[in-house]
Structure formats: structure tokens, C-alpha cells
Amino acid sequence: MTINAATTELDRPRFFIDGQWATPNGSESIPKFEASTGRLLGTAALGNAHDIDAAVRAARRAFDLGPWGRTTPAERAKVMFRFAQALRAHEGVASDLVSRENGMPITLSQPFNDVAPAALLDMYANMVLTDPLETVQPSPSGATIVRREPVGVVGAITPWNFPMSVAMMKIAPALAAGCTVVLKHAPDTALDSYLIAEAAAEAGLPAGVLNIVLGDRDAGAALVSHPGVDKIAFTGSTAAGRLIGAECGRLIRRCSLELGGKSAAIFCEDGDVETLLAGLSGSSFMNNGQTCTAQMRLLAPRSRYREVVDAVAGYADSMVVGDPLDPATTLGPMATEHHLARVMGFIDDARDNSEARLVAGGGRPKGLDDGWFVSATVFADVKPSDRLSREEVFGPVMSITPYDTEDEAVEMANDSNYGLGGSLWTADEQKGIDMARRIRAGNIGVNYWILDMDAPFGGYKDSGIGRELGPQGLEHYFEWKSIMASADQL
Known part of the structure; x- marks a missing residue:
């Protein structure tokens, strides 16, 4: 360079x-x-x-x-x-x-x-x-x-x-x-x-x-x-x-x-898509995805799967990628050239070695030839066993996986070596709280996610x-x- x-x-x-x-x-x-x-x-x-x-x-x-x-x-x-x-x-x-x-x-x-x-x-x-x-x-x-x-x-x-x-x-x-x-x-x-x-x-x-x-x-x-x-x-x-x-x-x-973490966000069948999209900047794409609590595993009910995939892909495409000093920017660059290469390695692997379907992003944004930029990237049809579901990317790369029942969704959320963060998106807050109690992670949001400095922060398992x-x-x-x-x- x-x-x-x-x-x-x-x-x-x-x-x-x-x-x-x-x-x-x-x-x-x-x-x-x-x-x-x-x-x-x-x-x-x-x-x-x-x-x-x-x-x-x-x-x-x-x-x-x-x-x-x-x-x-x-x-x-x-x-x-x-x-x-x-x-x-x-x-x-x-x-x-x-x-x-x-x-x-x-x-x-x-x-x-x-x-x-x-x-x-x-x-x-x-x-x-x-x-x-x-x-x-x-x-x-x-x-x-x-x-x-x-x-x-x-x-x-x-x-x-x-x-x-x-x-x-x-x-x-x-x-x-x-x-x-x-x-x-x-x-x-x-x-x-x-x-x-x-x-x-x-x-x-x-x-x-x-x-x-x-x-x-x-x-x-x-x-x-x-x-x-x-x-x-x-x-x-x-x-x-x-x-x-x-x-x-x-x-x-x-x-x-x-x-580290590989946190899951569970979108429930009664969830509101607009509420999910409004929360993605804090729950998933915070700091360009360079966040240990980033909920980059989105689990969506099969009955509403296409709706959720299309909405999240549209959100990713709408993110403003550019100069991090510009207040209008919602997605800045990766921290280093080496880290950009690591993130692109995950994207290339998911595209070439799995059945996952790329629905947004996947490369460097047009017009940003300098610096270490990558577009917000979304893969659908990601299997729980795929590398993208198991390993921490630490970048703006989201996977979406369908489920049939909420019990299955909780089981999938817990099927991880990690247990740092998570979120639930539902019209029934009490149901979300009850599901949160079943998830083995240290920090779980219901219809939003923030870091509360007055509350303990940390994780289960690895x-x-x-x-x-x-x-x-x-x-x-x-x-x-x-x-x-x-x-x-x-």
C-alpha cells in the first residue's frame, strides 16, 4: 500500500x-x-x-x-x-x-x-x-x-x-x-x-x-x-x-x-417488520458489524420468511456507506486492510462453498476505491451448520435462516458455542421475555438492543x-x- x-x-x-x-x-x-x-x-x-x-x-x-x-x-x-x-x-x-x-x-x-x-x-x-x-x-x-x-x-x-x-x-x-x-x-x-x-x-x-x-x-x-x-x-x-x-x-x-459472540435475533411470527428494521442499526449493524454482540444470525418463521428476507435485504441496500466522519453515514469502513480481507473471506466462502443465497451486498461499494469498505451483506437460506452460522465474522454480514416453531428457534439460538447477545422481535413482549429466559446468553433485547451501563454485561459459554x-x-x-x-x- x-x-x-x-x-x-x-x-x-x-x-x-x-x-x-x-x-x-x-x-x-x-x-x-x-x-x-x-x-x-x-x-x-x-x-x-x-x-x-x-x-x-x-x-x-x-x-x-x-x-x-x-x-x-x-x-x-x-x-x-x-x-x-x-x-x-x-x-x-x-x-x-x-x-x-x-x-x-x-x-x-x-x-x-x-x-x-x-x-x-x-x-x-x-x-x-x-x-x-x-x-x-x-x-x-x-x-x-x-x-x-x-x-x-x-x-x-x-x-x-x-x-x-x-x-x-x-x-x-x-x-x-x-x-x-x-x-x-x-x-x-x-x-x-x-x-x-x-x-x-x-x-x-x-x-x-x-x-x-x-x-x-x-x-x-x-x-x-x-x-x-x-x-x-x-x-x-x-x-x-x-x-x-x-x-x-x-x-x-x-x-x-x-x-466473542455469534448472537441470534429471533423474529417471531407476530413480529413487526418495521420495528425489526428500525432496530437493526443497534442490534446487528452497529459499528459496521464490528461488535461482539452483533446479532448477525437472523431466525425468521417460515410463514413470513420471504417478507423478512426482502425487507432486510432492502435495509442493507439502503445503508449509507461512506466517510465515517459524515453524520449521514450509517456504514463505515472496516478497521484495517487485514480485517477487510478476513470479512471478504467469509463472504467468498459462503458464496462458493454453501447453498446460501446472496440477497444484498457481497463486495466493495461502487465509487469507494480507497479505504477498506464492504457493502452491508445479507445471505438467505443459511443452514445452522454453515460456517456463516457458526463463526464470528465481525463485519456487516448477516445470515437469515428459517424455522417452523418458536421452540425450534430457541433451540437454534442456543445451538452455538457462544452466548453473548441476542434479541427477540414480537408483538407480545411477555412472550419475548419468557423466550429470553430460555436463551443461554448474557444480554438479550426484546424489540430493541442497547448497552445498559447500569446492568451487567458479559457472556455464557465461549x-x-x-x-x-x-x-x-x-x-x-x-x-x-x-x-x-x-x-x-x-
Whole structure:
């Protein structure tokens, strides 16, 4: 690929370690190209095991010797509120940059990259202010003080699809609990995490409490196995999650894993097609399909199958594909050239090696010769055993499969190694709720789908271990301690 231009003001030659900008141990760097044009945005240093070690040692000092591990909830909340204010002061910068990095439409990027990170800091700061860390209960010999304490140093490993918000889904509860953090950010969005570091520095977060190193799989492996780390919080692929979980098991190290999905949307016989179409932007095609909860398996009743297929194909054809910074755009490019090739591989395989019928999209949109664009793609007559039904595409490629009974639809939805998201579309909400209770997935919408920051988020089966968001997301960053004392403590 030809590099058309360099934007040197976005270069990131250093890491944020121990409260300052640190020179990398090595000389390796990675270029980051704009998803919609293929032009160079900037270059970032790539960390190695020595950089990870420096970051973990800084976090360890801040927890064991520095003030953070001994702060009160009120003291931590005060700093977190300042952190949130610093992020808000630069509103618009993060959303613009992330959209250029990974193709996220700006109308989605603004809430997820400008608003959500600050909101998460505020939410968890308020949570520890109002939720007592100690309770006292009677015991057979007196009283027991039940206490929550921070787990220690957290290694956070985050993906490229929702980079700012997913990073803060780990950073905010960790800081609220009193932990210190090493964030290993994804190279595919190499530039945006440093906005978090700049805001942390402006807010006066003590040195070593938050450290940020950009790195590849080797840096991630170094973080997972580092003896100074107490917990790993990971969001990414199921394949990587298996390796991380195995290593954490070997080390007896706490971990939470938010992994892949192949979510199903069930359109019921009494469902309203217009309601389904209105919800597809959030349930299925959110972030160009580059979303782990994307409901790209649509199950439709045979009695209304043709109607649903035609409507969804028409919706896909009507999507506005183009510059992610244009508010009119509803489908931006894939994040990288490599990822575009992966998505096209699924499309080509379904077209060439299955009986599925292509009814919309299937290639690069006309007139968009630069960047990494693919049209919204829909295949009908996809069998439950087809690769397109089984594997996560992570792009705007939907499969539609017929069913005869709602019991069969639930069985098909559960016939997956994954269990992250799902949705039901029906005129009878109570029926939809009852069906949702039968589906083995962590997040299910009835006639719409959103990410509720106040509720737990995570998956069943190969979609992960543990939950993020809500009060449940805070609990992963605490250890429980029981102190046996006299009845005078009651």
C-alpha cells in the first residue's frame, strides 16, 4: 500500500508510565492508517516485555507503597471526578480520532468515545461513595467484619472496536476499588488511548496508578504472566481468551474475559417488520458489524420468511456507506486492510462453498476505491451448520435462516458455542421475555438492543467469564476479607 501523507502531530513515540512520558525500551513502531482513505494517520511506538515490566513495577509501587492503595473511597472519587472532567474538556477529539482509526460512524463514536468514558468514571466513583466497603454481622463467637479490599495491580488488555469505552470499562471500576492499572492497548487503534493518559495527567492521578503501553500479542503475554500482576481483565477474541485463561489458571491469577459472540435475533411470527428494521442499526449493524454482540444470525418463521428476507435485504441496500466522519453515514469502513480481507473471506466462502443465497451486498461499494469498505451483506437460506452460522465474522454480514416453531428457534439460538447477545422481535413482549429466559446468553433485547451501563454485561459459554458494567462489574476488582472480632463491634 502506498503511504499518501504523514500526520506527525498524531505520532506517539512514548508510553505513559509512572506518571510521565517514557521512552520505549526498543525501537519498534507501528503505522496507523485511516480506515476510510488508507492514508497514514500517525506512527506509534510498540512496547515489549521490558516496557510492560516497567509499567507493572510502577503500578506495583503505587499500590504497595504509594498513596493509592491506602486511599479512602472519597479520596479516590474526588480524583476520578477530575479525571472525568478532563476527558469532557476534550470532547470531540476522541470520537473524531477513533472514527478515523477504525471506521466507526461518528454518530456512534460520539457517545462511545466522548461521553461513555467520563460517564463510567462518574458512575463508579459515585458507587464507591455510597456502597460501604465494610459490614458487620453476628457470628457464633462474637462478630465478623466482612470487608472488601482492592485486588491489587490490574492488567487490562483491550480491543480496537470500541477502544475508549472498553478501556474505561476496566479502568474506572479498578480505580474506584483502589487498584492500579496497566493498560495494554490494541495496535489497530494505536493512537487514541493516549488521550486517556493525557486526561489522567491533567486530573492529577498519582504516578503509577494508570500506565499505558501499546503492544502486540507478545506484550500482552508478558503482562498476563508478569509476577507483579494480580488480575487480568481482557476483552478480545475467544482464541486469545483461552490462552489467557489457561495462563491465569496456571498462575492462580484472577481474570475476567469478555470474548466473542455469534448472537441470534429471533423474529417471531407476530413480529413487526418495521420495528425489526428500525432496530437493526443497534442490534446487528452497529459499528459496521464490528461488535461482539452483533446479532448477525437472523431466525425468521417460515410463514413470513420471504417478507423478512426482502425487507432486510432492502435495509442493507439502503445503508449509507461512506466517510465515517459524515453524520449521514450509517456504514463505515472496516478497521484495517487485514480485517477487510478476513470479512471478504467469509463472504467468498459462503458464496462458493454453501447453498446460501446472496440477497444484498457481497463486495466493495461502487465509487469507494480507497479505504477498506464492504457493502452491508445479507445471505438467505443459511443452514445452522454453515460456517456463516457458526463463526464470528465481525463485519456487516448477516445470515437469515428459517424455522417452523418458536421452540425450534430457541433451540437454534442456543445451538452455538457462544452466548453473548441476542434479541427477540414480537408483538407480545411477555412472550419475548419468557423466550429470553430460555436463551443461554448474557444480554438479550426484546424489540430493541442497547448497552445498559447500569446492568451487567458479559457472556455464557465461549463468550467469556465474569461481568463488566453495573455494580457487578465493580466486584471483580475486590478481594473479600472476614475479620473475626468481639460482639462489641456490632
